[in-house]
Amino acid sequence: MNLKVGMKVSGVVTGIQPYGVFVDIGEHQQGLIHISECHSGYVADIYRLFKVGQPVNALIIDIDEYSGKISLSTRTTSVNYSVLLHARGFKPRKIHYWTNYQLSLGFKPIARSKKQWLSDARIFFE
Numbered sequence: 001m002n003l004k005v006g007m008k009v010s011g012v013v014t015g016i017q018p019y020g021v022f023v024d025i026g027e028h029q030q031g032l033i034h035i036s037e038c039h040s041g042y043v044a045d046i047y048r049l050f051k052v053g054q055p056v057n058a059l060i061i062d063i064d065e066y067s068g069k070i071s072l073s074t075r076t077t078s079v080n081y082s083v084l085l086h087a088r089g090f091k092p093r094k095i096h097y098w099t100n101y102q103l104s105l106g107f108k109p110i111a112r113s114k115k116q117w118l119s120d121a122r123i124f125f126e
Contacts, residue, residue, distance in 0.1 A: 003029065003070065005060055006079045011072075013054045021050045023058060023072060031070035033058060040075050 003009070003025075011025040021033040033056075035043050043049065050056070058072035061079055 003060060003063060005063060007060045008057060009060060009072070010055065010057050013050050013052050013056055016047060016050055016052060018046065021046065021056075023056055025058075025070070025072075029070065031058065031060070031072040033072045033074055037061065037071070037073035037075050 009025045009031070011023040011031065013021055014024045014030065015022040018035070020035050021038065023031050023033060025031050035046055038046060038049055056074065058074050059076060059079065060070060061073045061076065062071035063069070064071075
């Protein structure tokens with residue numbers, strides 16, 4: 001089955017954790033209904049809403065493109081596709097790396113500074 005965001009799927013609850021519910025949606029695929037997507041409003045006890053083995057109808061709200069993790073929802077009935085379209089068209093103008101990859105300094109600067117750091121630390125803890 002080729003799963004896509006916005007599809008309604010049926011599955012069976014396979015596990016419950018304080019943060020969400022794991023659902024087997026067939027073909028060796030598993031999705032997670034986060035506690036915020038279980039019910040409208042505050043969920044005091046997720047174990048009262050779901051039981052292991054319970055059949056569930058849910059909506060696919062996200063599929064992580066790198067890990068393949070599937071996010072499900074029983075709270076909403078539709079997906080805002082404009083959010084997905086913006087993500088595809090977004091390209092940063094310039095990528096800024098905080099680390100200079102051309103330098104291969106390793107731990108030498110740390111080793112050189114270690115003696116001074118330790119003497120500074122002794123002043124504060126004496």
